Amino acid sequence: MKTNIALATWLAAASFAAFGAPSGDAARGKAAFVQEGCYACHGTVGHGEPYGPRLAPHALPWEAFAHQVRHPRSSMPRYMPHFLNDQDLADIYAYLASIPEGPKASQIDLLR
Helix, strand or coil: CHHHHHHHHHHHHHHHHHHCCCCCCHHHHHHHHHHCCHHHHHCCCCCCECCECCCCCCCCCHHHHHHHHHCCCCCCCCCCCCCCCHHHHHHHHHHHHHCCCCCCHHHCHHHC
């Protein structure tokens, strides 16, 4: 279990470097994702729901993610910095970037 957490943390850090994202804390991001109600439309692990698109795994590049949160092109509410500060936004991004890809259907016993 600790190996999986370490791997997820390393992958999240690598994705931040690749996407130019500020550093964030995935644990705080998970709490903010729930507290701000993001899960209601995007699911508890960002896999999407009928009202919100999939956010994880494979998060958008940081700039696109931040822009969509601050200036959405959809019916999503606008989260300006005085409601969701930049650190909370970076933490949420860290949480989404840390969510691993699920198993392939061929690896799930019930689906074979």
